[in-house]
């Protein structure tokens with residue numbers, strides 16, 4: 001008889017758990033609280049425009065990367081159309097001089113050498129780092145918990161790359177670029193790459209994937225990507241129950257045996273997997289009964305992705321002046337502005353003019369985002385009029401700043417939409433609006449976060465709350481690994497299949 005799995009949460013991780021579960025003969029049911037699946041990997045339609053909420057770059061779109069195999073198995077690679085950007089971003093200084101960050105390392109190197117031939121050695125070291133990391137791959141194989149000697153040997157082969165990662169994790173962009181002699185390049189690269197905020201490893205990694213053309217944009221955006229996975233899951237025979245909020249994980253003798261929904265119904269299965277928010281799972285659904293010091297410490301001192309204020313504009317014009325770039329155009333403001341209580345000196349704007357699915361012909365969607373303080377929005381949301389007024393104020397401000405730069409643009413704006421951290425909490429339950437869970441850091445990189453909870457059997461956690469750094473390929477890998485772990489416990493051979 002088929003064993004069964006209940007999956008809490010129908011984000012990408014939940015869908016991936018479901019697909020691999022079905023491939024391995026489990027009867028699977030996804031319970032999702034929202035009325036659609038996808039979680040934070042989503043988009044929303046407004047007045048004929050689509051505001052994409054997650055698809056900047058997807059690791060695994062290049063056939064050589066191991067994440068590609070996951071996307072093949074999950075039914076996405078067969079259908080998707082990929083757009084590879086030429087530019088990672090365009091960063092303007094106060095004199096209006098544009099600095100291009102190219103996705104191709106050779107082109108970027110040539111460009112940097114033309115600007116600062118005196119910095120040849122450091123520029124070459126920088127672009128070598130990008131090329132080195134363009135050869136990195138995701139460790140998709142087996143989860144740590146069940147690695148065999150053979151798979152450990154494979155990891156040993158990755159040792160030189162792991163050493164390189166460790167080295168560059170300790171050096172910040174600020175520290176690396178301060179060695180440049182050319183003041184323009186020193187200043188621009190330092191601020192464009194976030195100063196001391198990011199380790200060089202992340203920068204090499206991001207640009208390396210671009211250089212290898214391994215992380216493109218799926219045309220149609222996040223909504224389309226989720227559609228591929230949902231269709232694959234349903235074709236494999238999996239069940240989805242939307243508008244089904246889980247309020248409790250049922251436990252008997254320290255074994256997870258089922259779930260209780262908000263409507264009071266109870267459902268049972270042989271295995272329970274939570275692919276939903278970590279804090280909700282551990283402290284609400286399980287009432288904090290299965291924790292240890294490490295979990296307590298992590299949740300008492302959260303190092304999370306900063307939540308966002310996310311402004312989408314539908315413009316009745318292609319706005320060709322804004323170049324397509326992964327993280328967009330960043331330009332300094334003549335006078336600093338205050339958004340949600342925080343001073344801002346720059347505006348970053350992204351165009352989706354390269355994706356016909358996002359806007360009617362001849363029109364485009366622009367997106368501007370600011371990282372923000374969750375508590376500010378949580379408090380404001382308690383006073384709905386003030387909350388709505390603040391959103392309007394931010395939309396007005398962004399439109400007026402863009403109009404100043406591109407005269408006449410304001411009159412062509414026919415759709416405005418503002419999402420806040422509270423929006424993300426409402427639709428996806430992610431703690432404090434952290435749309436990718438835990439920040440990737442030296443600590444989370446080296447320490448392995450457990451997918452089980454101490455003292456609780458028949459239960460796994462999947463997704464971004466047990467895989468620091470989050471992201472879509474991590475969600476896919478997490479689904480694969482969770483089912484490998486369950487198969488291992490059930491003494492079954494783990495299998496995969498392509499559609």
Ligand SMILES: Cc1cc2nc3c(=O)[nH]c(=O)nc-3n(C[C@H](O)[C@H](O)[C@H](O)COP(=O)(O)OP(=O)(O)OC[C@H]3O[C@@H](n4cnc5c(N)ncnc54)[C@H](O)[C@@H]3O)c2cc1C
Pocket residue numbers: 008009010011012013014031032033034037038039040041053054055056057058059244245246247275276277280427428429430435436462463464465470471472473475
């Ligand atoms: C603005 C933005 C940009 C991004 N850009 C990129 C990018 O370019 N590349 C990339 O790889 N990643 C990107 N990401 C991150 C990526 O989308 C996420 O890391 C990934 O989709 C997380 O998937 P998940 O399934 O682990 O979590 P989630 O998407 O959070 O899924 C959890 C699901 O659980 C459901 N749920 C929660 N509580 C309950 C409950 N009690 N009962 C039932 N259901 C429940 C939620 O509704 C949700 O559907 C971006 C995300 C955002 C928001």
